[in-house]
Amino acid sequence: MSSRGSALMLVLRYYGRELTHRKRYSVPALLAPALGNVCQLYAAPLVVAAVVQRLATGGPAGPGELAPYLIAFGALLLLAEVWWRIGFHCMNRVDAYGIESLYIVAMDALLAKDAAFFHTNFAGSLTKRSLSFASRFEEFVDTLSFDLVASVLPLTFAAVMLWRYDPALVVVLLGLILFTGVLIAPLIRRRQRLVDEREAAVAAVSGHVADCVANVAVVRAFAAEEQEAAEHRRRVADQRRKALRSWDYANLRIDTLVTPLVAITNVAGLAVALASHKRHAGVEMVLVAFTYYWNATSIMFRFNMIYRRLESALTEAAQFTELLLTPPSVVDPVDPEPLRPNGTEIRFERVDFAHPGTPALFTGLDLRVADGTKVGLVGRSGGGKTTLTQLLLRTADIGGGRITVGGQDIARLRQADLRGLIAYVPQDPSMFHRTLAENIRFARPGATDAEVRAAAEAAHVLEFADELPQGIDTLIGERGVKLSGGQRQRVALARAILRDAPILLLDEATSALDSESEVLVQRALWRVMAGRTALVVAHRLSTVAGMDRLVVLDHGRIVEQGTHAELLRGEGNYAQLWRRQSGGFLGEQVTAR
Structure with missing residues (x-):
């Protein structure tokens, strides 16, 4: 038929x-x-x-x-x-x-x-x-x-x-x-x-x-x-x-x-x-x-x-x-394991992955994020940083190897259980045509007004929200069009704070902020990351310089790992990227030959 x-x-x-x-x-x-x-x-x-x-x-x-x-x-x-x-x-x-x-x-x-x-x-x-x-x-x-x-x-x-x-x-x-x-x-x-x-x-x-x-x-x-x-x-x-x-x-x-x-x-x-x-x-x-x-x-x-x-x-x-009639490519297992992670350690073990119709991005990739540590992912565009975050969220399935959280293979878990462990802030946050408070409460529908307001204050949302006609109860328009890019990122950060999940996944979470706001939000983020496992993607290297470990990706391969100080001493890719920055932003231009 x-x-x-x-x-x-x-x-x-x-x-x-x-x-x-x-x-x-x-x-x-x-x-x-x-x-x-x-x-x-x-x-x-x-x-x-x-x-x-x-x-x-x-x-x-x-x-x-x-x-x-x-x-x-x-x-x-x-x-x-x-x-x-x-x-x-x-x-x-x-x-x-x-x-x-x-x-x-x-x-x-x-x-x-x-x-x-x-x-x-x-x-x-x-x-x-x-x-x-x-x-x-x-x-x-x-x-x-x-x-x-x-x-x-x-x-x-x-x-x-x-x-x-x-x-x-x-x-x-x-x-x-x-x-x-x-x-x-x-x-x-x-x-x-x-x-x-x-x-x-x-x-x-x-x-x-x-x-x-x-x-x-x-x-x-x-x-x-x-x-x-x-x-x-x-x-x-x-x-x-x-x-x-x-x-x-x-x-x-x-x-x-x-x-x-x-x-x-x-x-x-x-x-x-x-x-x-x-x-x-x-x-x-x-x-x-x-x-x-x-x-x-x-x-x-x-x-x-x-x-x-x-x-x-x-x-x-x-x-x-x-x-x-076209089944989804990512589905829950027929007999899922109950969620009982032993900590929040994240492991990518011999991971293979390719986007549809493109050559393989990852081949045998290994990466470990220890329980309670903060790891920054850096490198040029196309290196695979955001893809790693999506694979951890299981929005796409890997072609080989496995990814574990707390020792459990994420492919054996219900997607809802896996994502319940993670507070995610994307580079381009999505907003609903609802109030500021409703957009923040989306992360935890049962949160009280006081908890929503506390998260908004921690992410410096109240600084602009209190100036709006109805304050935090102001409608922000379809896709949040009444807010600037930086304001939308603050709302997304407030969601992550309210989520109160054991794992933080940040993909360019401060890229749209001005320098003054970034300093304030970064302080809030460091407080939130305390005692949690964090994986942070950044082009602006100053954002991740204080992380426990930095991982440099280039065309799907890990080319360097270490602390900020160690990588600067190594005079490798990271040191070159750091020197090319202007105001902490990673220039994408290729050096003239």
């Missing part, structure tokens, strides 16, 4: 599960509209036909004789409305509970993905796909109940009643409906491919919009508004062409074929009824046959509309389940 076919089946499995879990609502939601149609479209015409037959044969037709027919006709119409109200009542609950459950499924699925997944997918496109996966459940179930089941199920009642008049009426009706289905099935499969292309174009448009919004500052800085607008127009035009192609195919191919077949079916049914009415029930049979055929063949007209709605709902939802 193709990837898209598997994705559609997965959508049906999820949607079907929501229906079966709520049978108390889903069964009446599916059946009640069909029973309403039976009453209104098929039972009520029987009463009218009986009245017409009575009038045609000259039977008593006074108010007294016709009153039971009028009462029965009105009762059937009222009963149909009751069934419809029951259907709507139950369907509302199926939709609401189902959408809620599917929103949770989608979020859980996204959170289970590894870092590589988010590196290769637009955030806006993922948001649209995950929300559509849940919201399209409503259209799917409503169409299934009020259109498909409510149209097809009453055909059973119609077939039984027509069979009583003349079996030929049933044979002609069902035979022509099946014949129509066989003819249009290949056309529907062809249209599915066109719909796939259309939905892919829609996803491309939404992804480009999200990308532009996320990087609007860069767009403006490079005066690239017209460039991005032109790209948007190109993508929108592509989406329009593909939408028209799929819509025109349905209109000009499928509907054009169905229309004459509907006419043929009705004419054939009426011809059979006229040919046999004198042998059977007279004019009553002609009226019933005409009404039933008209109601039944309207399904053929509406089938394309019904199919398009189901197809649209499932296809858009399948764009999300397609993502679920």
Whole structure:
């Protein structure tokens, strides 16, 4: 089965599960509209036909004789409305509970993905796909109940009643409906491919919009508004062409074929009824046959509309389940070890690693960070410093060797347990569109206000927070856009302080700070690092000069190790880097030859 076919089946499995879990609502939601149609479209015409037959044969037709027919006709119409109200009542609950459950499924699925997944997918496109996966459940179930089941199920009642008049009426009706289905099935499969292309174009448009919004500052800085607008127009035009192609195919191919077949079916049914009415029930049979055929063949007209709605709902939802078919590269072990580390010593033992599609970065790398020590990682960009931190966090898996924390292989631990041991501060901290306090408390949701404020004070967040309109309870905007880079780093440091984890992992944690702020924050960091194991990445060598040990990386190899003083005496790579610094920052330029 193709990837898209598997994705559609997965959508049906999820949607079907929501229906079966709520049978108390889903069964009446599916059946009640069909029973309403039976009453209104098929039972009520029987009463009218009986009245017409009575009038045609000259039977008593006074108010007294016709009153039971009028009462029965009105009762059937009222009963149909009751069934419809029951259907709507139950369907509302199926939709609401189902959408809620599917929103949770989608979020859980996204959170289970590894870092590589988010590196290769637009955030806006993922948001649209995950929300559509849940919201399209409503259209799917409503169409299934009020259109498909409510149209097809009453055909059973119609077939039984027509069979009583003349079996030929049933044979002609069902035979022509099946014949129509066989003819249009290949056309529907062809249209599915066109719909796939259309939905892919829609996803491309939404992804480009999200990308532009996320990087609007860069767009403006490079005066690239017209460039991005032109790209948007190109993508929108592509989406329009593909939408028209799929819509025109349905209109000009499928509907054009169905229309004459509907006419043929009705004419054939009426011809059979006229040919046999004198042998059977007279004019009553002609009226019933005409009404039933008209109601039944309207399904053929509406089938394309019904199919398009189901197809649209499932296809858009399948764009999300397609993502679920690719398993994450980093997963928890089937039988994880309980977390019981013997201290916090970190070991990289004969570690091999390569980024996808690139030569090996690490080959047989060995590195030990003793329990309670502070180790700085330095070296030029591309040496593997940040990659080591990501491997320790297990955002990617190594190709060989092993990494241990407290003697436990991190590949044998649950990811949540491993990361619970670590307070991590990245070079480019991520912020939520929440208050400063909420962003800090994210590290430990159960922290008190006093603890949050203490962490903010230790990271020198209060110095700018108290000047904001609502202080520490001020919203900082999407991705923290209301804060400067240095302020975001202080918030990230406050998170690490509040986390109170036994291992600190700092990746250029002070790179965006001004010199005065860096001195203050470094003092706070040294207090936090006391008694903890710390692994610190830095280009600004003054940040790590006081560490217990410095490790110099170059193209994935450890080329030097030692204290700051020892490495300066060695006159190796570190000493050269130190001399090239200006204000403590490592210049990346290559010495002219």
